[in-house]
Amino acid sequence: MACGTPVxxxxxxxxxxxxxxxxxxxxxxxxxxxxxxxxxxxxLEPLExxxxxxxxxxxxxxxxxxxxxxxxxxxxxxxxx
Numbered sequence: 001m002a003c004g005t006p007v008x009x010x011x012x013x014x015x016x017x018x019x020x021x022x023x024x025x026x027x028x029x030x031x032x033x034x035x036x037x038x039x040x041x042x043x044l045e046p047l048e049x050x051x052x053x054x055x056x057x058x059x060x061x062x063x064x065x066x067x068x069x070x071x072x073x074x075x076x077x078x079x080x081x
Contacts, residue, residue, distance in 0.1 A: 001025065002053045004046030008037045024052040 001007055007025035009015045019025040023044070026037040055061070 001049045002057075004050045006041040006044040006046075006049055008034050008041050010034075018056075020052060024049045 001019075001024050007019055009019060009025065009027060010031055011027050011029060015027060019027055021027045025044070026041045028034055028037050
């Protein structure tokens with residue numbers, strides 16, 4: 001995705017959290033549906049895939065998300081004491 005290549009994957013695991021169907025890739029229910037999804041993936045705009053990765057996985061955003069998670073965890077630990 002960072003190179004502008006759409007991803008095709010099944011919805012299992014963390015895929016729905018990483019891929020936005022129709023924007024950065026195609027999510028299918030079963031791996032046997034992947035060949036049929038190639039035409040749909042070819043229609044996705046490579047620059048949009050890249051923008052998606054920059055929005056979700058830029059170092060600045062990732063750091064802020066980690067800090068927020070740590071603040072929440074610390075806040076819950078303090079409250080439960």
